[in-house]
Amino acid sequence: MKVHILHTGRVRIDQALAYKEKSIHPAPYTGWFRGNEKKMWVPVSSYLIEHPTGYILIDTGWHEQIRENQKKHLGRFSNSMYTGDLPNGQSVLEQLRSKGIQSHDISLVLLTHLHSDHVSGLQNFKDAKRILTSDIEWKAANRKMGYIKSMWEGIPIETFIPSAIPHGPFKLGLDLFGDGSIYLVHTPGHSAGMFSVMVKMKEDWLLLASDVGYSKKSWQKMILPGVTVNKSDAEKSLQWVRDFSKRKDCILTAANHDPLIRPQTIF
Numbered sequence: 001m002k003v004h005i006l007h008t009g010r011v012r013i014d015q016a017l018a019y020k021e022k023s024i025h026p027a028p029y030t031g032w033f034r035g036n037e038k039k040m041w042v043p044v045s046s047y048l049i050e051h052p053t054g055y056i057l058i059d060t061g062w063h064e065q066i067r068e069n070q071k072k073h074l075g076r077f078s079n080s081m082y083t084g085d086l087p088n089g090q091s092v093l094e095q096l097r098s099k100g101i102q103s104h105d106i107s108l109v110l111l112t113h114l115h116s117d118h119v120s121g122l123q124n125f126k127d128a129k130r131i132l133t134s135d136i137e138w139k140a141a142n143r144k145m146g147y148i149k150s151m152w153e154g155i156p157i158e159t160f161i162p163s164a165i166p167h168g169p170f171k172l173g174l175d176l177f178g179d180g181s182i183y184l185v186h187t188p189g190h191s192a193g194m195f196s197v198m199v200k201m202k203e204d205w206l207l208l209a210s211d212v213g214y215s216k217k218s219w220q221k222m223i224l225p226g227v228t229v230n231k232s233d234a235e236k237s238l239q240w241v242r243d244f245s246k247r248k249d250c251i252l253t254a255a256n257h258d259p260l261i262r263p264q265t266i267f
């Protein structure tokens with residue numbers, strides 16, 4: 001099995017969106033009325049797994065529309081909180097095409113959660129064989145604020161109900177192929193139904209921790225993301241990532257937006 005870590009552009013956010021702050025500001029993560037010195041650029045990651053069953057894509061990064069008309073793509077409200085940047089050739093689709101892979105060659109797209117920087121590029125993969133997210137996330141995303149529903153309009157998304165697995169803060173998730181090679185681990189808190197992905201690499205594990213924490217510092221210092229829908233769940237999920245990252249058989253724990261995790265291929 002091979003895992004490619006891709007950076008599909010970057011996003012400029014308030015530091016309080018990445019690292020929760022105590023502030024007299026009611027919502028510092030919005031970045032509104034906060035100075036430029038509080039803003040930071042972080043990468044937006046996606047992952048391509050070369051699995052015996054086919055290509056698996058985890059999250060879809062920014063769509064090319066971020067380059068062309070991001071006010072329209074994100075809407076003014078979201079775009080007032082964050083800005084995307086997608087250099088030419090850096091969308092997931094463009095990067096895959098440069099490897100000779102087309103969207104219909106993808107056997108499975110996994111959406112760890114449905115925030116815009118994870119599903120913006122989804123329309124490019126509507127002809128993938130399957131697209132899967134958590135049922136809990138799907139319901140929350142279609143009901144609540146903080147999501148851009150046009151990003152999955154007309155796309156056939158399948159959902160799974162997290163069930164008993166031997167891993168995770170709640171021991172809930174999905175053994176994707178029933179063989180223990182990939183677990184989707186229910187790690188809620190930042191969003192209602194976010195999952196992390198455990199990938200078995202020979203004898204060891206690679207943990208793709210999505211936005212449970214924004215970087216390694218998050219679980220080293222137990223700093224929650226700025227946005228949480230359930231603080232106690234977010235703490236449990238972050239604690240689990242922290243514990244898992246210390247295991248001897250964990251070769252790497254990667255947060256989606258960690259600038260220190262460079263694009264690379266892991267064997």
Ligand SMILES: [Zn+2]
Nearest residue numbers: 115117211256
């Ligand atoms: Zn994110």
